[in-house]
Amino acid sequence: MTGFPRDQWYVAAYSSEIGPELFSRTICAEPILFWRTRSGQVTAMSDRCVHRRFPLSQAPSRLVDDQVICGYHGFTYGADGGCTAVPGQTRIPRTARLRRYPLVEQDSLVWVFIGDPARADAARIPRAPYLDSPDYTTVAGMEPLAARFSLLVDNLLDLSHETYLHGGYIGTPEVAATPITTEVDDEAGVVHVSRHMADAECPPFYAKSTGLHGRISRWQDIEYTPPCLYKLHSRIAPVGSVPNADGSDPDAFHVEVVYAITPETEHSTHDFWAVARDFALDDQDVSAFLAENNRTVVLQDVAALNVLERVIAGEPEGYQELSINIDTGGLAARRLLRRQLDASRTPGVAS
Numbered sequence: 049m050t051g052f053p054r055d056q057w058y059v060a061a062y063s064s065e066i067g068p069e070l071f072s073r074t075i076c077a078e079p080i081l082f083w084r085t086r087s088g089q090v091t092a093m094s095d096r097c098v099h100r101r102f103p104l105s106q107a108p109s110r111l112v113d114d115q116v117i118c119g120y121h122g123f124t125y126g127a128d129g130g131c132t133a134v135p136g137q138t139r140i141p142r143t144a145r146l147r148r149y150p151l152v153e154q155d156s157l158v159w160v161f162i163g164d165p166a167r168a169d170a171a172r173i174p175r176a177p178y179l180d181s182p183d184y185t186t187v188a189g190m191e192p193l194a195a196r197f198s199l200l201v202d203n204l205l206d207l208s209h210e211t212y213l214h215g216g217y218i219g220t221p222e223v224a225a226t227p228i229t230t231e232v233d234d235e236a237g238v239v240h241v242s243r244h245m246a247d248a249e250c251p252p253f254y255a256k257s258t259g260l261h262g263r264i265s266r267w268q269d270i271e272y273t274p275p276c277l278y279k280l281h282s283r284i285a286p287v288g289s290v291p292n293a294d295g296s297d298p299d300a301f302h303v304e305v306v307y308a309i310t311p312e313t314e315h316s317t318h319d320f321w322a323v324a325r326d327f328a329l330d331d332q333d334v335s336a337f338l339a340e341n342n343r344t345v346v347l348q349d350v351a352a353l354n355v356l357e358r359v360i361a362g363e364p365e366g367y368q369e370l371s372i373n374i375d376t377g378g379l380a381a382r383r384l385l386r387r388q389l390d391a392s393r394t395p396g397v398a399s
């Protein structure tokens with residue numbers, strides 16, 4: 049599948065990436081300019097000057113007192129995107145205004161709405177509260193992917209690839225060998241994929257971070273809200289341990305792995321990843337280990353998907369894939385994405 053659903057919220061950046069300087073990122077093929085104003089709000093507007101398209105993020109364009117001055121001929125814009133000065137005349141053309149994007153900052157993420165702003169409903173943004181909760185410690189990063197975003201969706205919805213692509217990190221034989229259960233909440237637009245391994249080898253990723261060794265109980269519960277937010281609730285515990293009836297789970301280690309899958313263009317993707325844990329909260333060595341190891345795992349996926357993108361780009365129309373049981377989650381995700389894609393092309397239909 050190429051293309052991406054419009055009229056949707058996408059993660060544009062981590063909150064920590066945007067300060068009082070000009071910052072640009074292309075989201076769904078639209079170059080967007082961000083900065084944090086003196087009052088602390090993040091702005092999002094088109095990164096193209098209305099005059100001759102010069103990027104406003106590009107030097108010698110500059111930010112002065114919450115006004116951005118184009119580095120080509122000096123058109124000046126305020127934080128609301130309105131033009132406040134043009135060179136050589138006092139009359140400012142009525143259409144001299146940068147397109148603004150609806151923006152919400154929450155859970156340490158900056159979300160922008162791509163598409164018709166009239167359809168931007170902030171209540172529909174999926175949550176990832178652990179990312180800025182004091183009960184968790186989070187490590188995070190973002191890797192550029194030279195592949196269409198649907199390939200990353202396929203990859204994350206089918207974790208049986210861990211056994212092969214990530215052996216020695218997070219993959220052990222039990223991941224590929226254990227069947228999954230898939231449920232789709234059509235109303236909420238969420239795909240759930242679960243794999244519960246009652247008695248599995250502890251991969252190095254978890255052995256070194258939790259201190260558990262030998263055999264473990266390992267649960268993977270995926271919750272994907274297309275198009276952008278993917279959460280993997282990972283539970284690691286001694287064999288035989290299950291959560292208490294009241295929901296407490298004192299013997300287990302919980303790791304919340306979050307991906308934000310944001311198209312940059314039709315053939316490239318921003319691969320945001322974060323790992324939040326509820327143990328060893330102040331242990332810098334555990335943080336450094338998880339950050340380094342998760343980045344390695346992400347880069348293993350990036351390398352494989354970059355190859356796949358080139359393979360797909362070079363193949364004839366109509367190539368038929370073969371799908372099996374492990375692909376059930378990925379196929380459900382594709383169906384929801386297709387529905388969003390169709391809805392975003394149909395004026396007046398909410399997706």
Ligand code: FES
Nearest residue numbers: 097099100118121
């Ligand atoms: S391109 Fe920006 S002022 Fe001319």
Ligand SMILES: [Fe+2]
Nearest residue numbers: 203214345349
């Ligand atoms: Fe992977």
